[in-house]
Amino acid sequence: MYETIAFYLFSVLTIGLFLVTVLSKNVLYAMTALAAGMVLISGFFFILGADFLGVVQLIVYVGAVMALYSFAMMFFDATRDIKEKNTPAALVFLLGGLSALVLVLMFAAPIHSEAIQAFYPVHEGVGNAQDVGIVLFTKYLVPFEVAAVMLLVAMIAGIILAGKKMDKSLTEDLNADDEIMKQKDTK
Amino acid sequence: MDNILSVLVFLPALAGLLGFVVNKESARAYGITVAAIEFLLSLWLWVSFDTNNAGMQFVELIPLIPDFGVSYYLGVDGISLFLVVMTTLMTLIGIASMSITENVKNMVVTLLFLEMTMVGVFVALDAIVFYLFWELSLVPMLYIVGAWGGPLRVYAAIKFFLYTFMGSLVMLVGMLFVAYIYHNVTGVWSFAITDWYALVLPIDYQLWLFAAFFLGFAIKVPMFPFHTWLPYAHGQAPTIGSVILAAVLLKMGTYGFVRFSLPMFPDASVMMITPIAVLSIIMVIYTAMVAYAQKDMKQVIAYSSVSHMGIIMIGMFAMNAEGISGSVFQMLSHGIVSGALFMLVGVIYDRRHTKLMSEFGGLAAIMPKYALIFGIMLMASVGLPLTIGFVGEFLVLVGFYEVSPVMTILAGTSIIVGAVYMLSVYKKSFFGPVTKEENKTLKDLTPKELWSFIPLVAIVVWLGVYPKPVLQPIDNSVKAMLAFMDEKAITQEAKDIIKVPHVSAHAREVK
Amino acid sequence: MIGLSHYLIVSAVLFSIGLIGVLRRRNLLMLFFATEVMLNAVNIAFAAISHFYGDLTGQMFAFFVIAIAASEVAVGLGILIVLYKKHGSLDLDNLASMRG
């Protein structure tokens, strides 16, 4: 019963928040709504018994990713409304609606194959974190390591890309410093 | 020398790689040397070939991708042996008679690489290896036409490449499907052609697969109406390119029919006799007439190639030993004769830089040796008895007569229409008074040219008078193939049409 | 009772919202947000399937999706900054150097 209520609540909230994210003109609003949506999604995970996943969702998305976005936004002028020439709404909503329709139809259809076997079944009486850990460090060890390497590479890439010419201001006239230096030299 | 076939395949390629470090002046000599060694090796192959054994010999089998049954699998039988020998011979003669002066080194390297792919196609017994060599052979030819060709060379080269490539892609799909069926039936993957032979397929599968393979092979042959790339390729290619193209590359298509289509799809082949025979007859008559309308000497020879390939095709579908042996023999004969004819056209092109027949006339008086050799090759081309051209053509027609007398008569008109265009070429170019001033001072064949032709003339006469050393091994393998096809055929119609020859006393002794 | 389909439908709806964002927005940052929405939608589906079939594979996939999303953000934001330095805007309409 609680699960049902929680599900509907989370559903309505996430859909609303994400709609705000997608439709809002203000970056700050969008980002805030996104972060809130992410938190609520971790709620789904908790309902589904994927405790560890929910925690990871909170830490990584709400903690790390959102922090990254907010730092990045400092580079840009985030307070202003975004002026953009949006794609015609009719096309957008047609495509989005269609995909939603098709997907919903597909997912709502009864599932025929009863014989789906669990490769890595959930163990009764064992915590989700433990379960996940066992599978992750046995069967998925190699992908896990690869993912680790990927994250490392991504980190380095992010630093290098963002760090280029960090010493120069993004907003001021780039030549201004040179002017100042020249003036200093002449003195 | 257990792995002589590997040596034969890879020697030219390795030598070709080494050829890059040879300096420009000696590139030609280097090429001739390598080609000569290769030719001697192929002769050695022939000598050590057991002519009484109809099966595969010199087999080499190394698994490459065991999980998918792909292996490095080579072997020759009577059918492929002589195609290999002809390939090495024509390459040797082609390089020796080459008149190209620019980028000789690149040309030699390209030719050696091409030789590898051609030999590879004829000795491969694994479909994937076969397909690799088959496609690889396009690259050097593309380069030869595109780099040394005439003014329209890029168009011609691309047309040649895309057209044949498209066909072979369909063939690849067919191959993969055969492998898939094989896996379904036996539970193991295999791309070995000899394994595939054992597969008995239902009729509808056979028909579809036959069609897939047909497209790949027919474009290569080239069968009407897929032939239009050929005149362009020949028209633009340098002499050496035309020689190899006509002598060897076209044979890959017909060889494919013998190696794949007939033994793998006997019922489909029998069902397709009439359509293919009709196409072949159109090829024979129509292209012969087109050849007659040409003004350019080389185009006549190019179209005549198509016409003669029609004879080869029709013999293949005679479904008896006479026809198929004749057809395989005709492949050799056409290789030698058309190669020689293209070389002959090249000779006059080198001197006058034109191939238009209206520019010539009366050459017989000025260049008697040239006229003599051209005449011999012409007679071989129109199938005069005691030349190489007759044996194959005669056997093909004999063979097909059993299938359909009417169509044989139609196909037999090739001896008439062939004579018409060939004699008209000869009359326009060699007979009559010398009308053009610049023709009066033309030089007859140089010793270099003469010595490239003499072996060909010798072969033309030798195999015309005494074809047995070549024909007998071919015949043995063909008989074995027919016996096997007959056993495998599932429809009664096919069993009736495929004619297993009586085992001759000689063959019985061997068994 | 909430079944698998419910979750999948929510996931589908969220995914479509993300898609609408991707289609509609021209600002690169907003595009990133929209992709995040789509990724999260998929994660819900994974987790739900994992739950209802009692198999952990779905959760594993969700982990890797999160890992990829994280790296994407790291690299993507780096690129955004470089772009902004170069063009002074993040509007897609200004980026047409790939015009064929």
Next chain:
Amino acid sequence: MEKLVYIALFAPLVSSLFAALFGMMPKKQFVGVVTSILLGISFVASAILAHYVYTTEEAIKVTLMDWIGAGDLHIPFGFVVDQVSVTMMTVVTLVSTVVHVYSNGYMDHDKSFNRFFSYLSAFVFSMMVLVMSDNFAGLFIGWEGVGVCSWLLIGFWYHKPDVSREENPSISPSWAANEAFIMNRIADLGMLVGLFIVYWNTGSLQYDEVFAQLPHLSGSVLNAAALALFIGAMGKSAQFPLHTWLTDAMEGPTPVSALIHAATMVTAGVFLVIRANPLFSMTPEISYFIAVLGTFVAFFAASMALVNRDLKRIIAFSTLSQLGYMFAAAGLGAYWIALFHLAAHAFFKALLFLGAGNVMHAMDDELDIFKMGGLKKVMKWTYLYMGLASLALAGIPPFAGFFSKDAIIETAFNEGTYILWAILVVTAGMTAFYSFRQVFLTFEGDERYKKYGFHPHEVYRYVLIAMSPLAILAVIAGFFKGSFEAFVTELLPEYHMSEHTHHLAWLLGLVVLAFAVGGIVLAYKKYAKGLKRDEALEATWYYKLLANQYYIPNLYEEFISKPYAMISDIFWNRVDMKIVDATVDGIAKFLYGTGDGARRMQTGNLSNYLNWMAVGAVLLLAVAAISAAIIG
């Protein structure tokens, strides 16, 4: 004896190769001498073999080696020397030897002297293969071989340019050569088909095996085989409608005409019918057709000869006509008579041609008999030879032609085919007329040649001596009719006149003789005193029809050659370039055009790409959903 067989066969080949060694050099007299000697050796060997076969009455069979072996087909190079082939061998080598010696004189001033002998000997070799082979395939080797040699020799003076048909009916030597080759090829296809029928129904191409199988075959198969083989024979023996090449072949040097286009090659068709007599005697319909066609050609060719002005062409027409006689005999079942006429004809026709060669030589290659006349003063021996040959041709006793031709006409009567008989009798009269018209116009009457500035002279003495064996045989060959019959009917079916015919034989002979003498007398009256041209006659339609060979060459040109060239051109320019190739290019252009159109999607705007991607994804999703719905 085997050695002799090989000597007879290969001496001409050696001779040809020897001459070929010097083929590109200036004239070497010894080439002519050596080839003549080698041919002589071949003749001697043939003669010894003939004697051997005559005395022992057994055939010699030798097998040289295997030729083609594939499937169940095995063809060896096998040769048989029996009564028929030895007759042919002797005739061929004898005439060849004479022609070789003759050519030494005739080709004296030709710069391609050596080449000529090479071709000529190669021809003899091919002819020997043709007659000696013991199987149909070997016959076909020779058959095509003589065709090629004939092509080479007709086109021997290949440097002459093409001229219009009005100027020279043969257009040019090279044109005539090609015509001959192609026409023969048409017939050869029939021949090949004949071989195929024989092979698939009897399983062999060896004469003896095939003939042994014949009684087991059905009538339709036999008819088809006989017809197909006869089509082959029609080409080589220039029977209607494949006859036009023979007169055009007169473009070749005259010794060639004598050897190939009179004595030997053109009789190959008759030889084939004789050789395959077991087959033809089992197919009465085809045989009757052969006889009718032969009779028709005999008359048809003779009619064209009546008005022709060209020395060699007249003889060529008479050859055609005589070939018709031979076919008539063979078709009526009198194979040995056909063979006898073949041999006799070879002698006197070769002699006639060689005589014509002498005249040409004397008249600087002028062939128009209207420009000759009165040559008997300067060319006594030639006149004698040609006169003898013409008497033999006209069938005047006791010359060879009388015995052979009379027997044929008698056969026609004996078989009850009175229409054929009547035509043949009339033709005999025409033959006598045109032969002597030619002789009288050439040798008798006023010396018209002086007006044209010719200085005729007799040929070398040795040439005349070389011709003498032919002259002697033309006179006496007929006397051997009895022993010849006994000799060849060892192998060939005997043919006897019925009692009734036997009684009437003298009367029939008289009728023929009357016609022949009548023809000669008419010719003498009209032409012996000199040429009086009858303008009114020459303007009539039938005269023109005959002079233009019934316009058949023109018909062939208009309805075969020209349409062929035109269709070829259409096939190339319209069909191949505009349809077949254009389709291929069209596909390529379509793909290129699609690519060009699709390029507009590449706006460079990422947002647009995303839209397209979404469209694609939605489409794929829809497809997946629909297919799942259908399958699931």
